[in-house]
Amino acid sequence: MKITFLGTGGGRFTTISQKRMTGGFRIDSFNGKNFHIDPGPGALVRSYQFGLNPASLDGIFVSHSHTDHYNDAEVLIEAMTRGMTKTKGIVMGSQSVFNGYKQWGPAISKYHTGQSEKLVLGPNKTKNFENFTIKGTKTVHGDPTAVGFQLKSNDLVISYTSDTKYFENLYKYHKGSDILIASVIRPGNQTIKGHMCTRNFINLVNEVKPKLAIMTHFGFKMLSENPNDEAKRVFNETGIATLAAFDGMVVSINPNNVSNFKVDAIDKNIEYHESNLNSGNKESKYNKKSKNNKINNKSNTFKSYNNPNKNTKTNTKTNTNTNTNTNNNPNINNTHNENNNRDNKSNKDNKDNNNDDNDKENKKNKKNKKAFVSKDKQTSLNSISKNTFTKDFSYSKKG
Ligand SMILES: [Zn+2]
Ligand SMILES: [Zn+2]
Numbered sequence: 001m002k003i004t005f006l007g008t009g010g011g012r013f014t015t016i017s018q019k020r021m022t023g024g025f026r027i028d029s030f031n032g033k034n035f036h037i038d039p040g041p042g043a044l045v046r047s048y049q050f051g052l053n054p055a056s057l058d059g060i061f062v063s064h065s066h067t068d069h070y071n072d073a074e075v076l077i078e079a080m081t082r083g084m085t086k087t088k089g090i091v092m093g094s095q096s097v098f099n100g101y102k103q104w105g106p107a108i109s110k111y112h113t114g115q116s117e118k119l120v121l122g123p124n125k126t127k128n129f130e131n132f133t134i135k136g137t138k139t140v141h142g143d144p145t146a147v148g149f150q151l152k153s154n155d156l157v158i159s160y161t162s163d164t165k166y167f168e169n170l171y172k173y174h175k176g177s178d179i180l181i182a183s184v185i186r187p188g189n190q191t192i193k194g195h196m197c198t199r200n201f202i203n204l205v206n207e208v209k210p211k212l213a214i215m216t217h218f219g220f221k222m223l224s225e226n227p228n229d230e231a232k233r234v235f236n237e238t239g240i241a242t243l244a245a246f247d248g249m250v251v252s253i254n255p256n257n258v259s260n261f262k263v264d265a266i267d268k269n270i271e272y273h274e275s276n277l278n279s280g281n282k283e284s285k286y287n288k289k290s291k292n293n294k295i296n297n298k299s300n301t302f303k304s305y306n307n308p309n310k311n312t313k314t315n316t317k318t319n320t321n322t323n324t325n326t327n328n329n330p331n332i333n334n335t336h337n338e339n340n341n342r343d344n345k346s347n348k349d350n351k352d353n354n355n356d357d358n359d360k361e362n363k364k365n366k367k368n369k370k371a372f373v374s375k376d377k378q379t380s381l382n383s384i385s386k387n388t389f390t391k392d393f394s395y396s397k398k399g
Helices: 012-017 043-049 073-080 095-099 170-174 198-208 220-224 227-238 274-278 282-286 295-302 316-325 330-350 359-367 375-388
Strands: 002-005 025-030 033-037 059-062 090-093 117-120 126-128 132-138 147-153 157-160 179-186 212-216 241-244 249-252 262-265
Touching (some): 012 220, 043 073, 059 073, 095 117, 147 170, 170 198, 179 198, 179 220, 198 212, 220 227, 227 241
Parallel strands (some): 033 059, 059 090, 157 179, 179 212, 212 241
Antiparallel strands (some): 025 033, 126 132, 147 157, 249 262
């Protein structure tokens, strides 16, 4: 099982500046299934860039109707269903994503759900498949229907908070997780409406006690600090292995030994091309060199990082520390430093753009309600495809 980050930026200003990528993340080989989570702007392009075939998807999860989470959902659905010619896969997400809620969404047209199973999730709503279950988890966020999830198989539980503020019972939705992935948009104690800062995440990690915690979806203020330092802080205060995700980070996990995870960095300078999918095994793809020699003087970033400490039970502290800091791995640090330099450079220009939440957007949308165009206009196409193809969705339902 592996998790690949196709974008670790979050909030409007990181997104529109592409200070970090915003393609969400993929969970591959989870009980044989591949999922794309929150495909924001660039998700399709990043998939090819990082050697992941969008046609191999079995499911797409869209947590809510904010552009940094849904932008590329429809085009990925088209990839999953071979251009809407094949009935395949499942599309999961919030009520707003499919049906619209107040000024939010719909983010996916009816046409685009015509060839896949559709699952509207809400807090604690659970759906059983043959080898695993998915449960919706509660959020408190600008889109009131926004939802996270918990994926559970016999040997592994993965939780994703999506965008949410920290609230008293948040941990109850995510308890039992082996891996906890969270949107942590701001550093330190810098709370903001509808989102978590590092302090909030420390509380959540202490309550959930996963084996691995991963922070992602970084806003401008987070990127003006060092996200790795923030992850270190989480580790220092919780004793739990914590990663600050970076664009192109791959975490490989053996479900029977989560603590012994492995982190790889994919070269971000690989061309955006379908041929990346045909470049042989994983290792050769990671070592593929960019044509841009100026940036590619860090070709050693492709080397994989293996956790040297196998004795996870007795030595969790040492073990997690090497993972968290990645200080023992200069290759991965190179990647981070490059990110940080880029982050700090653009931070100066954006001192005023520090509001990562969607309040302003909310107000604007209220004013411009009439400007909202429903995507339901494609319904007529949906009826054509429904008549033409029959469903053969392969997940079998347990209950
Ligand atoms: Zn977001
Ligand atoms: Zn949001």
